[in-house]
Amino acid sequence: xxxxxxxxxxxxxxxxxxxxxxxxxxxxxxxxxxxxxxxxxxxxxxxxxxxxxxxxxxxxxxxxxxxxxxxxxxxxxxxxxxxxxxxxxxxxxxxxxxxxxxxxxxxxxxxxxxxxxxxxxxxxxxxxxxxxxxxxxxxxxxxxxxxxxxxxxxxxxxxx
Numbered sequence: 001x002x003x004x005x006x007x008x009x010x011x012x013x014x015x016x017x018x019x020x021x022x023x024x025x026x027x028x029x030x031x032x033x034x035x036x037x038x039x040x041x042x043x044x045x046x047x048x049x050x051x052x053x054x055x056x057x058x059x060x061x062x063x064x065x066x067x068x069x070x071x072x073x074x075x076x077x078x079x080x081x082x083x084x085x086x087x088x089x090x091x092x093x094x095x096x097x098x099x100x101x102x103x104x105x106x107x108x109x110x111x112x113x114x115x116x117x118x119x120x121x122x123x124x125x126x127x128x129x130x131x132x133x134x135x136x137x138x139x140x141x142x143x144x145x146x147x148x149x150x151x152x153x154x155x156x157x158x159x160x
Contacts, residue, residue, distance in 0.1 A: 015147035022149060023062065025121060025129065026138050032159075033121065033129050034152040037062060037141060042070075044122040050114050052076050060105070067109050067141055071099040109139040
């Protein structure tokens with residue numbers, strides 16, 4: 001019985017001590033999406049501009065444990081849109097692209113969705129997560145205990 005208790009104690013301690021890097025999306029303190037951190041992984045935030053009613057998209061990459069803005073694309077220029085952001089601006093398939101921005105955001109990217117902005121989080125090529133209307137979200141890069149990693153993974157899978 002003592003040996004069993006010692007083994008269980010060791011396992012629980014390891015689950016709490018061992019850290020796993022991850023990308024999470026939280027809202028109101030609750031994890032909505034959870035991905036294991038992958039260096040150079042790309043994600044996008046896409047929405048419909050509230051005035052122009054056209055799609056906008058910002059592209060990010062995970063680099064050195066941080067979130068970095070690499071580019072943006074949109075359908076129309078409007079007030080407040082810079083004309084020379086990044087290394088390269090070009091038009092392709094009806095989109096204006098600004099690439100080579102390479103701006104480090106940090107470990108946390110905050111955003112707020114609107115009533116009709118239809119925000120989406122796109123991770124890699126396949127993972128598409130619709131964000132609820134009129135809500136604040138945080139996209140975070142951080143270290144989580146192995147215990148929390150398992151817990152978040154299960155909770156996110158159960159939400160499907």
